[in-house]
Structure formats: structure tokens, C-alpha cells
Amino acid sequence: MAFSRHGTGSRAAAAALASQVHPVFMLPPVAASLFGAILAERFAPGPLGLHVAATFFAVYTAHLKDGYVDFHRRGEDDDHPLTEAGCRWALAGSTLCFAAVTAALAFVSGPATALLTAPMWALGFFHAPQSDTNPVTTTLGYPFGIALAVVGGQHAQTGALAAEALAFGLVFLVTLAGVKIVDDATDYAYDRSIGKRTVAVALGISRGRRLAYALLYAGLTLVLVCTVDGIFPPTAPLAAVAFGLVAAVAARAGPSVATMLLVRGSYVFLAILVVAVWFRPLMGVPLPDIGMLGPYTYLATEVVFGAVALALLLRADAVWRAARTVLALYPIAFVWDWYTLTVGVFAIPLRTGVELAGIPIEEHLFMIVVPALVVGVHETLAGLDE
Structure with missing residues (x-):
């Protein structure tokens, strides 16, 4: 029986099997498994090696099945190194290896770890042709596998679920879903021609792209929320800032370049999170206390955010629109502010203690800065949409 379509013998078969190891897509799940172990703050070699191996075989199965379906069944790909029989035998072998490793993981770390690991194979095996034609499942399959790798990697070490691992899994699920939508847009024309309903096909490229960046924004915001809540280490937001800067550049690029930037940005995102979790810099260091400014503290914050609002408005050429909005809202805000202060x-x-018309001067500035900032952000986003 021939394994390779481009040669005979064991060397050709080995080369054909090795061709299905795609580092760009295989390294992130394996790294996610290692990241889960880092979250556990311990490295038991047995569970670590078994879970990494299970993750590898799950993704390898996905690549085998994808190639088998796309070339031998759908005729989408121009070439494939494995014969149809070779694909089937390779799928059987990778599935057997995954089952053996998962069974060993159940013995070493417990049945619960195996139950968290098993869905990774199902996600890979049923990606094509079952789930890769639905906008939801084709988008969430790979990100959900990454999330499972994080949670399972941590559980393999400790035998228990931890809020930190679950939160990081959710962050990766949401942010990578955004990356996947942008990636799928690169094949928009072809997917549409064969009736393959990715998010880009279902919503259109423009609306799909907006959804993608909304998911990226939500995931990066979740990092900040979890850090403030004490779930993530203090330096975790630096990863969100770095990835956010990459996403901002990618937003102005076409689907292919944007995908390249976002994929590499996700590597940077994970790398900074690894450093933040492993070394935990600034842990125990208190936040800077701007209360040292005394009565000018509130005023100082308004100057900073007012400067940001003004910069956005100038960039968007929306100073007059913001002024009109502030004037329209001011009487409402004034009554609301006066009443809440009066009733305690x-x-x-x-604050400085200076009052004007019965309320602190800082509150008057607040009623100007906040609407101006809102208009500045709104106009900037509108400009990006255009």
C-alpha cells in the first residue's frame, strides 16, 4: 500500500507524513498546553509531556483530516502528499496515539484531565467536513482548542480547575476568534463560490471585519478587567497593549497582511503573558498614588483625559461637533450632578474646594471632558470605518 503520492518506499512515506506537521498552526496549541502548566506554577514532567503529546496528536489529526477532505473529497486543493489510503491509515494512527496518550493522562492525572483533553481530538477530526461550513463552528474550532489546551495543561498539573486558567482560556477563545475571522476573509471569493459559509461570507467582508475587531477588543479588555480583579498578574495588560498596537496597524491592511500581522501579534501576546505569569514582575508593588497631588488630584486627571479628548477631536476634525454635544448635554449633567452631590x-x-453655581469647579470640567472624550472616540472610529 502506497502512502505517498510522490514516491515509494519508507522515506517517501515518512516525508509525506512529516509534511502534515504545520509549525505555524501546531506551535500555538502546544505552547498553550505549556502555558497551562506555567499557570499551575509547577512542572510535573509526566503530565506535562503527556498533555503536550495529546495536544500535538489532536492538531495533527486535524491537519490530516483537513487535507484528506479538501483534496480527496472536495477537490479544493491542487495537491496533497498522501494517498487516500495513506490519509486513512495516518488518521487511524494519529487517533490511536491520541487515545493512548489520553488514557495514560487519565492514569497519571485523573479522569477529569482526560475529559478536558478528549474534545481537542473531536474538534480536529470533525472540523472538516462537518464544522468548517458553519460560520460559528468554523470560527470557534481552533480558538476553542487553544482554550482547552490552556485549561487542560493546568489541570494536568494540579488535578483541579483554577479561575486563572479558565479566564486565560476565555481570553484566547475571544481574541483568536477575531483573528480567525480575519484569516477566513482571505479566502472569501473561493469560499463564497463553493457555498462555504465563513463569517466573511455570511456577514460580508466589511461587517465580518468589524465583528473580528470587536472580538479582539473584547478579549484585550478582558485582560484588563481580570488584572484589576486580581485574577491576572499586574503586568498582563502589557500583553494586551502590545497586541492592541499590532491590531491597530492590521486594521488598515488587507486580509492577507492583516492575518500575517495578527498571527504574529498573537505570538507576542502569548510570549508577554508567559513572562507576566512565570516571573510575575511588579507583584506586590502598590499602584502609583496620585493622591500626593492633594487638592489638585481630581483636576490633574481631568487635564490628562481632557488632553486625550482634544487630540482625538483635532485628529477627527470634530471640535465643533463635540462643542455642540457638550452644550446640549450640559444642563442635564448640571442638574444631575447638583442633585447627587446635594443628597450625598x-x-x-x-479637590480644590472652588465651587461655581453650587458644585465644585472640577465637576464643571468633568461635564465637558467626558462628552468630548466620547465624541472624540466615536468620530475616530467612524473615520476608521470610512
Whole structure:
């Protein structure tokens, strides 16, 4: 029986099997498994090696099945190194290896770890032709596998679920879903011609791209929220900032270049998170206390955010629109602010003490800065859409 379509013998068969190891797509799941172990703050070699191996065989199965379906069944690909029989035998072998490793993982780390690991194979095996034609499943399959690798890698070490691993899994699920939507847009014309419903085909390129960047924004914001809540280490937001800068550049590029940038940005994202979790720099260091400014503290924050608002408005040429909005909202904000201060809803201790029309001068500035900032962000986003 021939394995390779381009040669005979064991060397050709080995080369054909090795061709299905795609480092660009295989390294992130394996790295996610290692990241899960880092979250556990311990490295038990047995569970670590078994879970990494299970992750590898799950992704390898996905590549084998994808190539088998796309070339031998759909005729989408121009070439494939394995024969049809070779694909089937390779799929059987990779599935057997995955099952053996997962069974060993159940013995070493417990049945729960095996239950968290098994879905990774299902995601890979049923990606094509079952789930890769639906906009939801084709988008979430790979990101969900990454999330499972993080959670399973941590569980393999400790035998218990941890909030930190679950939160990181959710972050990767949301952000990588955004990357996947952009990636799928590169094949928009072909996918549409064969009736393959990716998000780009279902929503259109423009709306799909907006959804992609909304998911990226949501995932990166989740990093900040989890850090403030104490789930993530203090330096984790640096990873979100780095990835956000890459995403901002990618937003102005076409699908192919944007995909290249976002994939590499996700590597940077993971690398910085690894450093943040492994070394935990700034852990225990208190936040800078701007209260040292005393009565000028509130005023100083308004100057900073007011400067940001003004810069956005100047860039978007929207100063007059912002001024009109501020004037329209000012009477409403004034009554609301005066009433809440009068009945004691909140207090402002770090202020100058200067009042105008019955409320602190800082509150008057607040009623200008906040609407201006909102308009500045809105107009900037509108400019990006155009």
C-alpha cells in the first residue's frame, strides 16, 4: 500500500507524513498546553509531556483530516502528499496515539484531565467536513482548542480547575476568534463560490471585519478587567497593549497582511503573558498614588483625559461637533450632578474646594471632558470605518 503520492518506499512515506506537521498552526496549541502548566506554577514532567503529546496528536489529526477532505473529497486543493489510503491509515494512527496518550493522562492525572483533553481530538477530526461550513463552528474550532489546551495543561498539573486558567482560556477563545475571522476573509471569493459559509461570507467582508475587531477588543479588555480583579498578574495588560498596537496597524491592511500581522501579534501576546505569569514582575508593588497631588488630584486627571479628548477631536476634525454635544448635554449633567452631590450620593475629597453655581469647579470640567472624550472616540472610529 502506497502512502505517498510522490514516491515509494519508507522515506517517501515518512516525508509525506512529516509534511502534515504545520509549525505555524501546531506551535500555538502546544505552547498553550505549556502555558497551562506555567499557570499551575509547577512542572510535573509526566503530565506535562503527556498533555503536550495529546495536544500535538489532536492538531495533527486535524491537519490530516483537513487535507484528506479538501483534496480527496472536495477537490479544493491542487495537491496533497498522501494517498487516500495513506490519509486513512495516518488518521487511524494519529487517533490511536491520541487515545493512548489520553488514557495514560487519565492514569497519571485523573479522569477529569482526560475529559478536558478528549474534545481537542473531536474538534480536529470533525472540523472538516462537518464544522468548517458553519460560520460559528468554523470560527470557534481552533480558538476553542487553544482554550482547552490552556485549561487542560493546568489541570494536568494540579488535578483541579483554577479561575486563572479558565479566564486565560476565555481570553484566547475571544481574541483568536477575531483573528480567525480575519484569516477566513482571505479566502472569501473561493469560499463564497463553493457555498462555504465563513463569517466573511455570511456577514460580508466589511461587517465580518468589524465583528473580528470587536472580538479582539473584547478579549484585550478582558485582560484588563481580570488584572484589576486580581485574577491576572499586574503586568498582563502589557500583553494586551502590545497586541492592541499590532491590531491597530492590521486594521488598515488587507486580509492577507492583516492575518500575517495578527498571527504574529498573537505570538507576542502569548510570549508577554508567559513572562507576566512565570516571573510575575511588579507583584506586590502598590499602584502609583496620585493622591500626593492633594487638592489638585481630581483636576490633574481631568487635564490628562481632557488632553486625550482634544487630540482625538483635532485628529477627527470634530471640535465643533463635540462643542455642540457638550452644550446640549450640559444642563442635564448640571442638574444631575447638583442633585447627587446635594443628597450625598458621592463625595469628592481630593479637590480644590472652588465651587461655581453650587458644585465644585472640577465637576464643571468633568461635564465637558467626558462628552468630548466620547465624541472624540466615536468620530475616530467612524473615520476608521470610512
